[in-house]
Amino acid sequence: MNRIFNFCAGPAALPTAVLERAGAELADWHGKGMSIMEMSHRSKEFVGVAEKAEQDLRDLMLIPDNYKVLFMQGGASSQFAMVPMNLLRGKSTADYINTGQWSSKAIKEAKSFCTVNVVASTEGNNFTSAPSQAELKLNPDAAYVHYTPNETIGGVEFDYIPDTGDVPLVADYSSSILSEKIDVSKFGLIYAGAQKNIGPAGLCVVIVREDLLGDVVAGTPTMFDYKVAADNASMYNTPPTYSWYLAGLVFAWLKEQGGVEGMAEINKRKADRLYSFIDANDFYANPVAKNNRSRMNVPFTLADDALDTVFLEESEQAGLMNLAGYRSVGGMRASIYNAVPEEGVDALIAFMADFAKRHG
Structure with a gap:
């Protein structure tokens, strides 16, 4: 096997050990005579895989018990709409920090649901830095504060977690999740597309505090309601089972790396x-x-x-x-x-x- 070094931003490199294990299990998973991707998502075998993946992620990130972990479809881009749908909770304004293309896209999408207050932007320096805490003009009445800790395209990373007081902090951790320790309790919600540091494309992990569930914008589709996903263990419909399985292998591999x-x-x-x-x-x-x-x-x-x-x-x-x-x-x-x-x-x-x- 001649493996190259893959520096793609996403879909990104996967650990060779994970690929080799997945390859060995592809046609016959654990002696069942079929692939994990052929199994019912409601079978005890796949439910076991799903539960272990969630527990390993909880262990890795020290996720508190009062947070739900959701394995969802649609990638991080779907979350640009799902966040305001779920977190406005009767309010009409949300704060956003603009540090690059992905936060800009989140802002554009949120404007369909609420008044967006851009509390800081580094567009003036061509998105080559992140604003300091002192530069954030936060609104204490905002429904939430959204930011992108690491901008994949511009290579800009926050060197701190913004202090938003009692206003829930929302973070798009797609390109830096699991790369360093973070205090999950400082966030109301974290989301991350899988195809960078978690696994293959087709999956998005959402970590959401329980008290933020259950008060969605009128007209929110059932599939976009975090509480529906939480109440159904992320299996309201057929989830992306193979991506979920591979993410679980990556979580196990990360544990082996310390x-x-x-x-x-x-x-x-x-x-x-x-x-x-x-x-x-x-x-x-x-x-x-x-x-x-x-x-x-x-x-x-x-x-x-x-x-x-x-x-x-x-x-x-x-x-x-x-x-x-x-x-x-x-x-x-x-x-x-x-x-x-x-x-x-x-x-x-x-x-x-x-x-x-x-x-x-």
Whole structure:
């Protein structure tokens, strides 16, 4: 097997050990004579898989008992609408922090349901930083405060959790969940599309405080009601069973790596090495404020953007895949999620050094 190093922002790399186990179990899961994806989601076998996945996630993130864990369809983008549908609870205003494309999309969607108060925005500096706590013009009467802790496209990460007082804090953790320890009790709701640090596309994990359930906007579809999902153990309809199963394998793998704390140490080493190399080499540059540099998504530019195509062609030949920056941003981006090994980052740095030597 010839595995490349995959730096895609999503669908992203999965741990090789997880893929190998899934492959071994694909046609015959645990001697049942069929694949897990062929089983009824209501069978005791799949319910066991689902319950273990939830418990492992609870263990990894130390999720308090008064929070529900939902495994939902539609990806994080569906949550842009589902959050206001479920969390407005009779109010008409919500606060949003704008730090990039994904928070901007969440703002646009929320405007269909309420008055959006943008309490801070870094659009003026081309989304190359996150606002400080002092810059947040919060409304104490807002239904909730929404932010994106890590902007996948721009590579911007908050270096703190906003203090919103008694107003529930909502976070789109799609590209940084499980990369470091967080205090779940500081949030009213956390959601994360699976295809970056959890598993394959087709699944979205929602962690929601119980007291926020059950008061939806009039006309909310049944499938968009968090309480319906919670009351039915995320099985009101047929869930994305194979994605759920694979997520469970990833959670088990994370435990074997030392949990979130162990991954945080590895992630810091990977990011520190890559940023240190970029900063020390005039051929490459990163535009993000140093205290807001993402540990998961590292954008960088070349001194001469005419070399971008050559860089991508040569990097693919070297087994370093999916390094092109997002289409609206350009340049390069290395997404170094949990499943990207340290060896992959070292190989990328070695290639970048050689490329700069040859083309600089």
